[in-house]
Amino acid sequence: MSTLRPAMAFFWAFAPVFLSAQNTPLQIPLWPDGAPGFENRRNEPEQAQDWWVKNVHNPSITAYLPPKEKANGTAVLICPGGGHRALVYNSEGRDAAEYLNGLGVTAFVLKYRLSREENSPYTLEQHVRQDAYRAMRLLRSRAAEWHLDPAKLGMMGFSAGGEVVAMVAYAPGDGNPEAPDPVDRLNGKPNFQVLVYPGPLFVPDSVAADAPPAFMVATIDDECCSAPILKLCQAYHAAKVPAEVHLYARGGHAFNMGKRSKLVTLNTWPQRLADWMKDNGLLEPPVGSEAKH
Numbered sequence: 001m002s003t004l005r006p007a008m009a010f011f012w013a014f015a016p017v018f019l020s021a022q023n024t025p026l027q028i029p030l031w032p033d034g035a036p037g038f039e040n041r042r043n044e045p046e047q048a049q050d051w052w053v054k055n056v057h058n059p060s061i062t063a064y065l066p067p068k069e070k071a072n073g074t075a076v077l078i079c080p081g082g083g084h085r086a087l088v089y090n091s092e093g094r095d096a097a098e099y100l101n102g103l104g105v106t107a108f109v110l111k112y113r114l115s116r117e118e119n120s121p122y123t124l125e126q127h128v129r130q131d132a133y134r135a136m137r138l139l140r141s142r143a144a145e146w147h148l149d150p151a152k153l154g155m156m157g158f159s160a161g162g163e164v165v166a167m168v169a170y171a172p173g174d175g176n177p178e179a180p181d182p183v184d185r186l187n188g189k190p191n192f193q194v195l196v197y198p199g200p201l202f203v204p205d206s207v208a209a210d211a212p213p214a215f216m217v218a219t220i221d222d223e224c225c226s227a228p229i230l231k232l233c234q235a236y237h238a239a240k241v242p243a244e245v246h247l248y249a250r251g252g253h254a255f256n257m258g259k260r261s262k263l264v265t266l267n268t269w270p271q272r273l274a275d276w277m278k279d280n281g282l283l284e285p286p287v288g289s290e291a292k293h
Contacts, residue, residue, distance in 0.1 A: 030134045052086040059131040061108040064097035070104035073149035081159025084116040091256040092158040129167045133188035154192040162198020197225040214243040219251040
């Protein structure tokens with residue numbers, strides 16, 4: 001990955017608020033003046049009701065901190081699903097972040113722009129990909145400040161959010177060394193990924209040897225999103241890249257973090273994720289350092 005560089009002064013200005021608000025999630029814009037080309041829309045309010053968030057024109061990350069005594073330096077950028085028409089923020093964003101916090105992992109929920117929302121001016125290939133890369137680069141730019149291990153920055157995607165992960169996980173991720181914004185000079189590729197019933201878009205036919213190690217989970221009766229996992233499993237096997245796959249017998253789509261499922265297998269699937277993270281050294285503090293906020 002690219003060498004860490006200082007973040008912009010704008011982002012440093014958030015630090016005192018962030019550090020003093022461990023139990024209060026903080027929303028941080030990806031760009032200080034709004035998304036490039038759409039700066040005039042940055043002050044439009046988001047719409048939120050029940051389970052969804054819409055009308056995202058100022059993409060952001062919302063930070064969820066683990067308890068200081070448990071923090072281990074690993075961080076995960078969470079991409080909720082919603083078919084690119086909405087963000088399933090609570091059950092595929094907040095709930096995942098809180099679970100990861102319990103493991104000592106710092107979590108950030110990405111509010112990315114929605115390409116299929118009515119009258120949306122955005123496209124998946126350009127604007128949503130731009131949001132995902134910018135979010136990962138922002139985490140990497142502030143890794144030292146947030147006591148994160150820059151080699152343990154992952155992504156987690158649910159359904160359409162899995163497609164967002166795929167857009168950056170299988171590409172080199174190199175930043176632009178000539179970019180005026182130092183954040184954009186950094187690498188945006190995750191070190192690992194967690195795919196929860198990921199959508200079919202952007203799933204490659206093959207993966208390179210440097211593809212991020214993956215944890216994948218879905219149900220065989222999910223008409224949408226069991227096939228992407230099967231395809232990725234074969235690609236990872238061929239590339240000899242580590243991947244763990246849990247394909248459950250039933251439960252359909254959108255079982256989220258399993259909290260509302262009546263099936264024991266789905267109710268407890270997050271423990272399989274915790275086991276995988278433990279086995280891969282993601283729940284241990286960085287060697288020779290203390291990961292404390």
